[in-house]
Amino acid sequence: MDMGGGAAAEGPKCKISMLWNWYTIDACFISRQWHVRTIGQYAGTVISLFFIMIILEYFRRAAREYDRRLIAKYKKAGIRDSQDDIAKLPTGATVLKPIKPTFLEQFIRSFFYFVQFGAGYILMLTAMYYNGGLILAIFFGAWVGYFLAGSDTLGHVETRDACC
Numbered sequence: 001m002d003m004g005g006g007a008a009a010e011g012p013k014c015k016i017s018m019l020w021n022w023y024t025i026d027a028c029f030i031s032r033q034w035h036v037r038t039i040g041q042y043a044g045t046v047i048s049l050f051f052i053m054i055i056l057e058y059f060r061r062a063a064r065e066y067d068r069r070l071i072a073k074y075k076k077a078g079i080r081d082s083q084d085d086i087a088k089l090p091t092g093a094t095v096l097k098p099i100k101p102t103f104l105e106q107f108i109r110s111f112f113y114f115v116q117f118g119a120g121y122i123l124m125l126t127a128m129y130y131n132g133g134l135i136l137a138i139f140f141g142a143w144v145g146y147f148l149a150g151s152d153t154l155g156h157v158e159t160r161d162a163c164c
Helices: 039-077 083-087 103-127 132-149
Strands: 027-029 033-036
Touching: 033 039, 039 103, 039 132, 103 132
Parallel strands: none
Antiparallel strands: 027 033
């Protein structure tokens, strides 16, 4: 029966710092289970965060494309006003009606938001460990992800040369 003063080997402790650091071995992020014990695990963490950011940017693009698809669907369906309302408008005036998505459409849009918010929150918590490698992976992942998936946000140019 061991009645000693607690001299049992507990193993390496987590290194956590709220100041800028470059800890690799024994760094812990978010929980004790995310305890980086080797250089390979640290490299895997950095690479994973880089690709999570790229995936997040593609997911954000998918949400934008889904919204565009809904707008096109509602435009094609032609949201109609009553003839009385149209008669009251000045000649050449247009009416902008808000688009009210169906329950399923809004559920899907909310799921896109849920994933974006959740991933962003976890990434922000990870960045708050002020580990230089992780922060650089997040920044460069966002840069590469936006470069690859963000070209759709520039806008549109009206032209008569383009056709269907």
